Amino acid sequence: MDVGVYFDLRNPPGWRQDWSRLYGFTLEAIQEAEHLGAGSVWLSEHHMFEDGYLNQPLTFASAVAARTSRVRIGTAVIIAPFWNPVQLAEEATVVDLISNGRLDLGIGAGYRVPEYELFGADLSRRYGTTDATARRLREIWSDPAHQPQPVQQRLPIWMGYGGPQGARRAGRLGEGLLSVDRRLHAPYLEGLRDAGHDEASARMKGVVFGYASEDPEADWPVVAKHYGYQTDSYLRYMFEGTDKPAPAPVDPDRARAKGLRANLGAFGFGTPEEIAAQTRELISGLPVEAVFFWASFAGMPEEMVMRHIRTICTRVAPLLED
Numbered sequence: 001m002d003v004g005v006y007f008d009l010r011n012p013p014g015w016r017q018d019w020s021r022l023y024g025f026t027l028e029a030i031q032e033a034e035h036l037g038a039g040s041v042w043l044s045e046h047h048m049f050e051d052g053y054l055n056q057p058l059t060f061a062s063a064v065a066a067r068t069s070r071v072r073i074g075t076a077v078i079i080a081p082f083w084n085p086v087q088l089a090e091e092a093t094v095v096d097l098i099s100n101g102r103l104d105l106g107i108g109a110g111y112r113v114p115e116y117e118l119f120g121a122d123l124s125r126r127y128g129t130t131d132a133t134a135r136r137l138r139e140i141w142s143d144p145a146h147q148p149q150p151v152q153q154r155l156p157i158w159m160g161y162g163g164p165q166g167a168r169r170a171g172r173l174g175e176g177l178l179s180v181d182r183r184l185h186a187p188y189l190e191g192l193r194d195a196g197h198d199e200a201s202a203r204m205k206g207v208v209f210g211y212a213s214e215d216p217e218a219d220w221p222v223v224a225k226h227y228g229y230q231t232d233s234y235l236r237y238m239f240e241g242t243d244k245p246a247p248a249p250v251d252p253d254r255a256r257a258k259g260l261r262a263n264l265g266a267f268g269f270g271t272p273e274e275i276a277a278q279t280r281e282l283i284s285g286l287p288v289e290a291v292f293f294w295a296s297f298a299g300m301p302e303e304m305v306m307r308h309i310r311t312i313c314t315r316v317a318p319l320l321e322d
Contacts, residue, residue, distance in 0.1 A: 002039030003317035004292035005030075005309055006076065006207055009060070010051040012229055015299030019052070023060075025302055027067055029295060029309060036313035040072040040104070042207070042292050045079050047115045049237065051298055058091045065099035073099055076178055076207060076292075077108035077160035081121040081129040085136040093141075093150045101151030104205070106178045107133060108160030113241025127166065134159065134173050158205060162263070167191065171202075180206035180288050181262040205290040208282060210260040210268030212275040212293075212311045220269065222304065224252035226297035231255070231264060233298070272311055276319035291320075 007030070011022050030041050043060055046053040054060060057075050064073050073095065078088065088107075096103040109126040110116070116123040134157055140146050141155060158178035159170035167184035170177045171191020177184060189199050211227070213219040231250045239246055252267070260268020260278035268278045279291060293312050296305040 001288065001320055002072070002205075002290035003312065003320055004040030004042055004072070004074070004290055005033050005038055005295040005312060006042040006044070006292045007054075007295055008044045008046075008298075009054040010049070010230070010298035012051040012233075012299040014229070015226075025305075027063060029305055030064055030071070031067055032306065033295070033309050033313060034068045034071040036310060037317060038071055038309075038313050039317075040074055040290055040292060041068075042074040042076045042106075044076055045082075046112070046237075047082075047118055049233070051233070058095055061095045061103070062098055065095055065102065068099070068102075070102075072102045072104055074104035074158070074205070074292075075106045076158075077106040079110035079115070080107040080133040081110060081126050082115070082119045083133070085133050086140060088133065089137050089140040089146070092137075092155065093148060096150040096152060096155055097148060099151075103150070103152070104156045104158060105137075106158040106160050108178070109166075112237050117241070127161075127169065130159075131169055131173060134175055168194075171195065171197065174201065176203045176205065176289075178204075178206055179262060180204050180208065180283050180286060180291060182282070182286060185286055202287045204286055204288045206262055206288075206292075208260055208262055208268070208279055208291050208293060209264070209266060210275050210278065210293055211297075211308065212270070212272045212316050213308075214271065214311065214315075216270055219304070220256075222301070223269065223297065224256075226300045227255070227267060228252045230294075230298045231267075234264060272315035272319065276316050279316075279320060 007026055043057040045057045047055045061073050092105050109130040158176040160178040161167055161170055164187040167188040168191035171188045172195040174197045177188050192199055211223055235247045255267040256269045258266035268275055295309050
């Protein structure tokens with residue numbers, strides 16, 4: 001199974017550093033991850049975050065493609081309603097060409113009101129628009145008039161849906177599900193069946209919220225601060241622009257007690273053996289092809305980022321090989 005690492009290039013005000021240094025360091029970290037055997041690296045998209053969350057993942061993915069030779073490069077996710085499908089198809093093709101066929105294109109619907117206002121997109125139609133984008137990408141890539149074509153004959157599309165209805169939609173589209181949440185497996189299979197797809201074609205990849213440390217108690221005070229900021233900001237942005245009150249701050253210790261999960265609000269933290277065991281339990285019996293871990297929680301010190309990448313690649317990944 002592919003074990004990967006996830007980057008969002010967040011640069012929080014409380015830990016602000018030079019932007020060029022952050023981007024250059026992240027490329028170095030990705031090269032090191034490939035050197036250490038990572039199966040994949042993943043990038044994401046958001047706009048107008050106070051910490052400058054990566055807003056052009058395919059542009060950065062091109063740089064990753066040029067600096068690596070083996071590791072797969074994924075997006076988790078591109079926010080489809082903000083993109084013209086032709087532009088998305090063409091930019092994804094460029095990354096696939098530079099990487100010689102290593103792109104996994106994850107797309108999702110997004111959720112944040114200010115981002116939809118920024119792009120003039122219709123939040124109420126986000127799921128239908130995302131489904132339509134997936135179908136349009138397939139049409140574009142199958143049309144000989146669109147040149148050049150991707151290296152991969154069927155470039156993988158992964159639907160970043162987090163609920164049962166979305167999982168069912170991913171199945172109907174015949175695409176991969178970008179989640180390893182066990183609760184989504186049955187509706188995903190149902191969608192495949194409904195559209196006449198073979199259930200054996202089911203495939204899942206996704207992020208797991210966990211951190212592996214050789215010295216958990218020494219690392220926890222630092223990790224807890226950065227994990228807390230990352231989770232709190234996600235939850236705050238989720239309700240920004242709505243009439244709902246902002247949620248209470250997350251309690252990192254309480255999240256840790258819940259263990260590793262595929263969703264916000266729970267956090268696996270422990271030794272490599274403990275994180276590997278929790279990951280095995282999480283994905284047992286599911287058609288999971290890859291899991292990926294956050295390499296860094298927003299603003300984490302560089303030394304800890306590199307150390308976590310080494311731990312994931314050299315200690316956790318071997319425990320998950322079979």
